[in-house]
């Protein structure tokens with residue numbers, strides 16, 4: 001069976017063309033998500049733009065509470081009250097998912113867009129065997145043939161490196177790493193074009209984490225799906241993602257090719273995040289971090305949201321939220337997706353780069369992140 005020809009799949013053209021003529025699988029524009037609370041609504045995701053090309057791997061990084069999961073759930077149309085999309089569009093394969101009805105979304109979910117959650121223990125049904133859960137998913141999407149269900153179940157287990165005998169296991173009978181792999185196998189039942197992953201490796205030890213990341217990357221290259229991968233650990237995605245989006249307080253603060261963001265981080269928050277995690281290669285250096293915490297959703301600073309923690313803050317930073325500045329080579333000579341955008345006044349045209357007003361704060365990772 002060819003990788004893309006899975007049960008009931010109709011091969012289709014699932015891309016659309018973005019405003020600058022490039023082929024896009026996912027085109028998120030001005031996406032904002034609010035939570036309704038007894039004291040009014042608070043905005044957890046604020047006007048995020050995100051473009052994904054077919055087969056591309058986008059890492060989304062940021063501290064806990066920056067809105068990464070909320071954004072993923074909004075993209076997958078899985079938000080429940082009190083969360084709601086306040087504005088924006090999520091165009092997947094040329095159709096705006098935000099305005100689609102539940103019955104229109106049903107065939108898109110799983111077949112074209114699937115989600116792998118943070119903890120398989122929560123996402124899998126603990127009292128059902130793995131194989132039965134796979135069968136339920138396929139039946140819900142119209143696959144009736146028992147042979148087809150059995151064949152495909154074995155096939156996806158093989159893809160993620162688990163012996164098919166474990167289709168008869170209950171989730172608790174598998175190790176943490178195997179459970180996450182089973183979740184990924186389930187997400188691949190229909191070979192979707194887009195797999196959305198919310199910290200799928202966070203509950204694993206570093207060895208299992210790396211092995212699972214290698215597996216995800218291999219599957220992505222083999223099957224050709226695009227990935228949006230959320231993590232708070234910037235170094236984890238460094239070797240696997242094509243592009244990185246750094247999120248802070250509900251906003252994208254830096255977006256660019258992974259290597260570029262790693263080698264030349266521009267936003268002081270990106271620099272702080274990078275300094276907060278040990279490098280696998282390179283000399284041993286003391287870990288620094290970012291003192292303080294992200295702002296509360298109901299008490300956002302009026303200007304740059306990172307300003308209160310920023311070692312390079314200057315007066316203008318408090319005036320207004322900076323836009324995302326596109327920087328680097330002139331746009332006309334930059335290939336699609338290769339430009340860097342950064343939401344920091346240090347990078348506005350002709351900006352002076354004032355020296356830090358005080359010593360650059362350093363703190364131990366555990367204390368600050």
Ligand SMILES: Nc1ncnc2c1ncn2[C@@H]1O[C@H](COP(=O)(O)OP(=O)(O)OP(=O)(O)O)[C@@H](O)[C@H]1O
Pocket residue numbers: 035036037042044062063064065066067068069070071082083232297
């Ligand atoms: N039900 C809710 N009501 C109000 N605010 C909420 C609710 N759920 C989440 N939030 C807030 O939304 C913000 C974004 O949370 P979200 O879980 O998306 O962040 P995250 O970056 O994914 O964090 P983590 O890495 O810990 O999952 C946080 O400030 C959180 O407190």
